[in-house]
Amino acid sequence: MNKKRAFTLAEVLITLGIIGVVAALTMPSLIEHHQKQVVETKLKSFYSIMNQAIQIASIDEGGLDEFNTTLANSCSDAEAASIECNKAIYEKYFKNHLKSTSYIDNPNEIDRFAVALTNGAIASFKYKCRDIGLYINKDAIKNTRVGKNYFQFAFYSTGASGNRSKYFKGKGMEPYINGDWDGTTKGSKGLYSDSGNATKIIQLNNWKIPKDYPFWE
Template sequence: MKNKLNSRIIRGVEKACFFDTIRAGFAYTHTAPYRKFGFTLAEVLITLGIIGVVAAMTLPTLVQKYRNRVVETRLQKFYSAINQAVKMAELEYGDKKIWYEDVGGLAVDSDGNPIEGSSKIDIWFTKYLAPHIKIIKKTIESDGRPTYYFADGSALSTPDATVSRDWVFFTGNPEKCNKKYENPYGICKFIFEFYPASESADWKFLYNKGFEPAKVKWDGTKELLYSGNAWACAKETIGRAYCAALIQHNGWKIPADYPLKVDY
């Protein structure tokens, strides 16, 4: 009887002195002489709230930095690849000023419907440049404008079916780019030009060159790339033709004061 009584007393003391329950998430019940410190549920929720606010503030910046890197890489990669294709074509056909043609349009049948395979821009591009650059897909619009898709997700097209001097490079899917933005120029759509034969002062930065970011009527100053003309890389400008030139001018890095948020 005495032993049973002693056992009950010991068990009672153990209950009084040691933890045996965890309540409300991180809050521990405690009794003297031992004490554990933890977080209350309210403290945990406040901490999580702070973490959420910080994440909401920093995540958009991190996402945009990643987009910048993708756009920079694809612009520079395209510039290098297309001009390598020009050099390869010169080895086969001679100086680019000889085989360059400013062509456009396509043939139509007696009912006025476009004839497949008659896009003059595509015929020219397929002959001289396509063999030297990896194209995974090609589409032709009803007016003859071709679009060439590359393995990294970017694409090359023409903004006008009547000339082949002007080209648009998409840093991602063209359909997505045009649909997502009311004015995608300078964001996911950049203008390039191939006009090596003109000796006009307006085209002096393109004479005897390969594919270059649009620089028509550029005076060579950084200031004109930003403002003061219809081609400036600015939010209020419609065409934003100089945006690719602005990035090229900065070593193919998007400047800190670039007026738009690029995408792909």
């Protein structure tokens, strides 16, 4: 009768050690991969939802440019960054089209009007709701990393300063880009030169974070 050989304690410990080493090597990359997927999903979803809201509001105003002008005239330039101004605009034009759970308008917590979305992200609004940001989660408010947990958008269909005017003109909400962007990726004035361009980089890669993305670490 053949007897099955049992593992010795040493063999078991060695096996467990190997498993532990493999887990230690693979877990960080798995966690990072998941975090990037969350960012990609929330960015793409927010871009779609906000532009739907803008399109609906634009119909009543006569078009994108007319709606943008309406926002520009909604309050004085001195009030443009205030929570009160942006909250009033949000409630009038966007509230019914974004699935939000609560307002975040405490100046001690965040310096702009913002709303918590049902997917855990935080949408922020400034300068008459034309400078728009997305915090991936609430923790990002106190530990903001532009290009990793906070991303910038803009709605300037009537144009904006610098080279970016041609990328905003006639469009709804688009990823923010620096005014001196020269159309390159890695040049001195390219997208990779400033984390403020992060959203545009991801959009141009079909809402996927590129392998050589410079703003994650």
